[in-house]
Amino acid sequence: MKTVKLTPMEMYQAGIVGLARRIDSMQRRLNGCPLNGWQIDIEGALAEMAFAKAMGVYAGLTINNYKGADIGDYHVRSSVKSDACLIIRPEDDPNAVYVLVTGAEGDYTVHGWIKGSDARNEDYWMAPNSRPGAWVVPQSALMGL
Numbered sequence: 322m323k324t325v326k327l328t329p330m331e332m333y334q335a336g337i338v339g340l341a342r343r344i345d346s347m348q349r350r351l352n353g354c355p356l357n358g359w360q361i362d363i364e365g366a367l368a369e370m371a372f373a374k375a376m377g378v379y380a381g382l383t384i385n386n387y388k389g390a391d392i393g394d395y396h397v398r399s400s401v402k403s404d405a406c407l408i409i410r411p412e413d414d415p416n417a418v419y420v421l422v423t424g425a426e427g428d429y430t431v432h433g434w435i436k437g438s439d440a441r442n443e444d445y446w447m448a449p450n451s452r453p454g455a456w457v458v459p460q461s462a463l464m465g466l
Contacts, residue, residue: 323466325371327427335370338382339363345384360401368399368422371429375466394418395434401425407432407458409440421463433463 327335343362366382373380373392380392391397396414398407399422407421415437423430440456448454 322433323375323431325375325424325429325431327367327371327374327429329427331370331374332367332427335366335380335382336363338384339366341384342366364401364425365397365399367427368424368429369397371424372397372420372422372431375431388414390417395420397422399423399429403430404460406460407435407440407463409435409437409445409456409458411454413437415441421458421460431466432460433465435463 339362340359342365343359346358346362369382369391370380372395376392378393383389383391394417396417396419398419401424403423405421405423407419409419413419417437418434419437419440420434421432423432435458440458442456442458445456445458445462446454447457
């Protein structure tokens with residue numbers, strides 16, 4: 322587990338990308354989370370920036386890259402909840418590597434990673450609240466960086 326504190330300029334840069342992502346989604350009518358979509362897009366970009374900083378690599382944040390890797394070969398998944406699990410959906414690439422980052426407003430924790438195929442464990446499968454099923458990987462099952 323690595324903790325990361327973003328500088329105000331890093332938050333500004335990632336925040337602009339998150340803002341652009343939200344507007345792009347609105348224009349494409351991809352408003353899956355209209356009430357908190359702004360927060361999801363901005364915090365998602367901030368989490369990607371935090372992961373890049375933790376890895377010591379250039380962030381290279383993108384817009385309209387829905388299925389591609391976020392930072393290098395990594396797909397960054399994030400949550401503002403510190404006890405969140407890493408969610409892998411059936412349409413996610415089983416050959417990709419997924420990372421869980423939690424936190425908000427500049428303070429983040431990188432919990433670890435798992436390959437998509439390793440996440441596809443029946444013990445992790447859940448379909449709560451009449452939502453589509455997904456593999457919900459606990460933090461304890463993630464590999465350290």
